[in-house]
Amino acid sequence: MIKFTRVFKAYPKGDLALKDVSFHLRKGEFAFLTGHSGAGKSTVLSLIHAERKPTEGEVRVSGFNTTSMPRREIPKLRRRLGIVFQDFRLLEDRTAEENVAFALEATGARSNTIGPKVVRVLTQVGLAGKAKAFPKELSGGERQRVAIARALVNDPFVLLADEPTGNLDQRATRGIFKLLEDVNASGTAVLMATHNLDLVKNSPYRSIELEHGEIVFDSVVDADQEAAR
């Protein structure tokens, strides 16, 4: 599914952001990515959606080898992923449903297939009633729901979430987390970078902890990774 093998990442003019990182996220798995600010969580996620390439080592994502794949293959990979961020990344001049539809239009979906899909995911995230609202008319939690709906509309096999609750209060955080659990229950893997240790502690899911670019703790170390070390 997603497999890092001895991955190193150096930014230009920077120290190593990742050092010898290996892990394997299985189909349908839910995992947290934790660690202090600057530990390398966002870097891990950016290697998965091929925004960056590893300096050394191999990143495999569902049959794609992001180290060696040509640039024009990247869109194909991204259509199979869902990605959400702390800052939602919605288009302010479009309604909730238009923001979701945008992901389909931008990938050249046939226009008659768009409407039903948008309704389905907005219902799934509990925002069917706010389809016509603009982002500024929505709460932070609701905006993140729109972003999650947009991430889900292409039926991804994994949802990557970079601090999705970072801008939300406790109540909204619980709501979004519950939604991510539901998404996971319906078969989509979830990889969630977070600072919220309460969430991690009180959940039964795997957690991978980074420190200065190295994995210092992984609650599930499988045989492959042992072999890689």
Added chain:
Amino acid sequence: MSLVIREAFLSFRRAPSLSILSIITIGFALFVVGLFGLVALNFKEALEEVGERVEVVVYLTRGTPETVALAAYDDILTFPEVESVDFVSADEALVEAREQLTEFQGLYSDLATNPLPSSLGIKLKPGFRNEESVRAVADRVSGFRFAEDIQFGDDWIATLDRVRNIAAIIGLVVGAAFALASIMIIGTTIRMTIIQRAREIGIMRLVGATDSFIRMPFLLEGVVKGALGGVAAVGLNYAVFELVNRTLLQASFFGTEHILLIVAFGILLGFFASVFSVRRHLRAV
């Protein structure tokens, strides 16, 4: 596809003044080229008209037998450049002179002998009414033994040729300068649009839009601007043509194929300016 079209027209709405400026510069570039095109076109027609009068006249040595002159006549007719040859005998020349130069009628009627030579007037085919061909024919004819003098209007033919070439060169140079300006302004518009739309472009990439899909609205926008600029240029050219026609002289305007050519040039200009700057600026976002 609808997203592409919507995005393309969005930038007209978001940066209307820059968009209009792009259209105006493309329009001006093509207007200037078109203007000189019009000059060249009308010159060409004028040249064709006077060209019919382009003539190489061979004055024959006095006493050349008419049979020799007629043999030369047949010979000259076989030249590839020659359309027609007109033999004017000395007597005919005198009659003509009397008719045309009425003031001297008395003078000519008093003459005991005819002072005028007989001549061969050579007219050239349309494609050969230029300085080179005139010279070539004159040179060949001067080889004839009986050719006393040869006259052709080489000076003004050369001048007309030169004026036409200068008009074409000025048109191209000024047009190219405006074309360059329009490419730069389109580039600036695109850079601004890309900066304005950095967020959208980022999201498009995130959800898996291809580079060519992201580029398409910009290219479409360039094509539309180019087409509008081309139409504006034709309109301006027509206005100038009308003005000249009413106040100065009878001129002629472009045919349909020329008009289509101008609009096509506008489209190409807009398209390539967009391709060029989108490639450059999208990398930065």
